[in-house]
Every structure is written in C-alpha cells, then in structure tokens.
Amino acid sequence: MEERVKIIEERSLSEGWFNLKEVIYDYTWFNGRVQRQSREVAKKGNYAGILLYNKEKRTVILTRQFRMPSYLNDTSDGFIVEACAGMLDDDAPEECAKREALEETGFKVKNIEKAFEAYTSPGTLSELAHLYVGAYEDDMKVSKGGGADEDEDIEVLEISFTQALEMIKTGEIKDAKTIMLLQYAQINELLN
Ligand SMILES: Nc1nc2c(ncn2[C@@H]2O[C@H](COP(=O)(O)OP(=O)(O)O[C@H]3O[C@H](CO)[C@@H](O)[C@H](O)[C@@H]3O)[C@@H](O)[C@H]2O)c(=O)[nH]1
Numbered sequence: 001m002e003e004r005v006k007i008i009e010e011r012s013l014s015e016g017w018f019n020l021k022e023v024i025y026d027y028t029w030f031n032g033r034v035q036r037q038s039r040e041v042a043k044k045g046n047y048a049g050i051l052l053y054n055k056e057k058r059t060v061i062l063t064r065q066f067r068m069p070s071y072l073n074d075t076s077d078g079f080i081v082e083a084c085a086g087m088l089d090d091d092a093p094e095e096c097a098k099r100e101a102l103e104e105t106g107f108k109v110k111n112i113e114k115a116f117e118a119y120t121s122p123g124t125l126s127e128l129a130h131l132y133v134g135a136y137e138d139d140m141k142v143s144k145g146g147g148a149d150e151d152e153d154i155e156v157l158e159i160s161f162t163q164a165l166e167m168i169k170t171g172e173i174k175d176a177k178t179i180m181l182l183q184y185a186q187i188n189e190l191l192n
Pocket residue numbers: 017046047048082085086087100127151152177
C-alpha cells in the first residue's frame with residue numbers, strides 16, 4: 001500500500017519534561033487528495049500501569065496523588081485516584097509495571113498479566129500505555145510504597161472492588177487507565 005503520510009518537517013516548540021513538537025506532513029486522504037497538515041504533538045516515552053487485586057478479599061490497590069494538569073482543570077482539586085503507573089525508562093513494560101507496583105504501593109508482585117495497550121489521548125500525546133493486572137497477597141507487602149523519589153507523595157489505598165466501581169459512577173475516579181482496568185477486571189470476573 002502506498003504511504004499515506006510523508007513527514008516534511010518536525011519543529012521543536014519546547015524541550016522540557018516532554019517534547020512539544022510541531023509536525024508538518026503531507027497527508028493523502030482516502031479519495032487520493034494530498035493535503036499539507038500541521039499538528040502539535042506532546043512526545044515522550046511510553047508507560048506501564050497495573051491494577052493490583054485480591055480475589056479472596058475482593059479488594060484493589062489504588063494510589064492517590066496530586067496532578068497539576070488535572071488541578072488546572074476547573075473540575076478537579078488535582079488529587080487523582082489511579083492504578084499505579086510510571087514511565088518505562090529503559091525497562092520492558094512488564095518489568096516497569098512490577099517496579100512501579102513496588103515503588104508506589106510497596107507490593108512485590110510476581111505474576112502479572114497483560115490486559116491491553118491503549119493510547120489514552122491519541123490526538124495530543126504520543127504516549128502508549130501498557131496495562132496489566134496482578135494478584136496481590138498481604139505478605140507481598142515489603143515496603144510502605146509512596147513513590148521512588150523525594151518528589152513523589154503517593155497515598156496507597158486498599159479499597160473494596162465494589163467501592164472502586166462505585167467511585168467511577170460518582171466521579172471520584174476519573175483517570176482513564178484506572179477506569180479501563182477496573183472494568184477489565186469486572187468483565188473478566190477477576191474478583192468473582
Ligand atoms: N520535575 C518534574 N517532575 C515531573 C514532571 N512531570 C512529572 N513529574 C514527576 O515525575 C514523576 C514520574 O513518575 P512516574 O511514576 O514514572 O510517572 P507518572 O507521573 O506516574 O506518570 C506516568 O503515568 C501517567 C498515567 O497515569 C502518564 O500520563 C504519564 O505520562 C506517565 O507515564 C512523578 O513524581 C511526577 O510528578 C515535570 O514536568 N517536572
């Protein structure tokens with residue numbers, strides 16, 4: 001098949017925590033028309049996230065932390081309840097998911113399962129999420145969690161699965177990956 005996209009130029013608009021780029025490209029429509037387009041792209045690495053669950057207790061482990069981008073949205077106080085997640089850095093996604101579980105929640109999980117991959121904001125972010133689920137037991141808690149470095153101030157929550165699902169309805173959980181993972185657990189009856 002003929003290439004539908006030809007990059008003409010990439011300009012860096014900002015080189016900060018992530019790179020903001022303007023990409024100029026020729027895009028061929030379905031009908032063959034070629035149009036020059038420009039899009040701004042927030043470009044950064046991918047991340048892995050994991051929902052920890054305990055079938056016997058019917059509980060899940062979530063985190064709560066301050067997120068400035070959400071705070072800047074008028075609908076939020078900035079404290080966001082999320083499944084734990086973090087940037088891949090140089091790790092493979094599965095290793096990253098385990099590392100983040102340990103750093104953020106203190107649980108050292110062994111066997112985890114890939115749930116799915118997702119672009120959570122494909123019109124803006126290049127970032128792809130690798131999302132996992134993993135069973136935890138109380139004796140896998142080896143540290144208090146809370147984050148890896150001194151800038152991370154992460155609260156660890158152990159809540160009932162029923163309550164977590166209810167929190168989606170009430171709007172207390174608004175993070176997309178967390179909603180998807182909780183619903184994945186529900187659809188696949190992981191806690192039944
Ligand atoms: N100094 C500085 N620190 C930042 C910045 N942006 C984020 N951080 C901090 O750097 C740490 C990164 O921790 P990770 O656990 O690796 O990533 P994350 O913040 O949880 O975010 C990951 O998951 C999100 C989805 O929930 C993703 O949206 C995000 O891009 C990332 O992959 C966090 O403490 C975060 O607050 C920044 O611009 N400057």
